[in-house]
Amino acid sequence: MAEAKSVILCVDDEAIPLTLRKSVLEKSGFAVIPASSGAEALAIIETQPVDLVLTDLLMPGLSGTDLARQIKQRRPELPVVLYSGVNEIPDDAECADMFLSKVEGPARMCEKIGNMLKSSRA
């Protein structure tokens, strides 16, 4: 593989969904750094290279949209995807680059993330 794997920072406060999601993404050829909170995610992007942030929406502490806003202040070029099981896109979802529903399933999630990475590189 000539190209290095894209690095996805995957944020969720729930451990089991996070682990499974990490495996699904890795299976699709992404490198994944898991983070269990918004604060942890912010610390990681300071120290490690990250190509895309995939974050849960409803989390204790920093919510997905809070995290997206803080990331955009520091690194506006870093794509942030809100990933949630809520049935209505929140009003402030525009602070992120994309809203992705959990009900779309693993294949579409990977496909959309792949597309997002392609367009952010272009």
Next chain:
Amino acid sequence: MAATAWEKTPLDNDRRTYHPDASEKVNILMVDDQPAKLLSYEVILAELGENLIKATSATEALEHLLKKDIAIVLTDVSMPDIDGFDLAEMIRQHPRFQKTAIIFISGVHLTDVDRVKGYRQGAVDYITVPVIPELLRAKVSVFAELHRKRRQLEVLNQELERRVAERTEELRERADLLELATEAVIVRDSEGRIQFWNAGAEELYGWRRDEVLGQNIHELLRTESVNGNDEWRLDVLLSGNWEGNLVHYARDGREIVVSSRQAVKTDGEGKAGAVLEINRDITARLKTEEALRKAERLAAMGRVAGIIAHEINNPLEAIINAFYLLRDHPSLDPEARGYALLGEEELQRVAHIVRQTLGFYRESQQPIAISVPKLINDVLEIQARHLQVNRIVLEKFYDREAVVFGFPVELKQVFLNLIANSVQAMPDGGRLRLRIHQHTSSTTQARGIAISICDTGSGIKPDDAKRLFEPFFSTKSVKGTGLGLWISKGIIQKHDGSIHFRSVRTANGCSTCFRVFLPEHTSATMPRASAAAGDAAGRSNGGSIG
């Protein structure tokens, strides 16, 4: 001299503004061709303290009459040119001088007395010569007093007339205000007969005033209380005041709910008399309130649904991911992977159902071409086992080329709902007839596909028919969520389509048909909230489904 002499005088024109002061001196016009006589009358009458005006001819007298308000004319009978009687004739012809007192002064001639008697009306008297001063004074004084009294009366009359006019105007204004009122203002007598009916009442109920006056109000409007009892009528009479809602029927049969205020007028002995009733139409307001309550209920339901959807979606995503990872796992043999694949697929269906029933999540999908026969066959495959168990005979009449643009997962759910309902309505067997054909909507002229699903099941009761498309309405007491048809209708509306049903009782049982129309193309490029429960067109009798 002709009577035309009296036509249009300046004083005449000013008459309406002419207000004689009652305490004022009165004018006494003395007419005689001999100045000496005038002088003697002046002397005799001076002590009365009135205004004395002298004229030496009838013509001069007339001039004075025109210019001034003359109370008494004292005239010599025999004068050259126009004599006293001619003068009196002319005075009497004028309406303003009908009541002017005339005293003739004359020598005693029988003819004169006869002529004086000819003046039947008005204040007329005569005095013979030689004039006895006391007599003249007495007669003049009586007439002067009479004139003054009449003047006072006139002043009072004018004042009275003015006040009557003012009051009339005031009343008219009030009546006009009643006409302005948008409320129906009605007065009825103690027997219930309508006595007053304003424009608002005409507008509200549709009867004109002249059509209802005298009619019994309760019979005309078929008054009903909202709670069905008649206690309010007693309340009106007992308390004298009543406020509440009543049901009335307008001329065209329309039911109107009014907010009514009634007040009873009692006579001196406390007996009830006329009743004033002011009614405001609140039918539309009540309907709006009902609609709002419904909307609020739906909104609350939506919020609950949102929370449930979120709680289900989170673990669901994890499970789906687990199956997704399992299905290609190298450690599993092909059979185990196959099971994992089935599990994942079934879970995807759960995810879709959650999305459609509990969430109105917006897909960014565009509508795609769907083969309707294939879609229906897919649904029949899911139901295959039930069709077999219930011994249901399938009859298919398909137009193989039927294609619509839409959202396949959602449409599949619609037909799964409808076909499953039919299957469940025929637990002891029956016929399920499916028809797919090209159709042009008679209302929108849109070309598209009509799909009808007919069963010989238990039918739909008329009472249920009205509520069939309402959320949480179910005839399957335990098994049904009551959301199936509600969601189906929402999905069909999103596709710009329509859904109708008909349930009829036949000699062999019931026949229930649901007919869905889908236009070839839908304007819904972005499916939105499919949570609209609306009125469903339908006629029915018998059985149950849903």
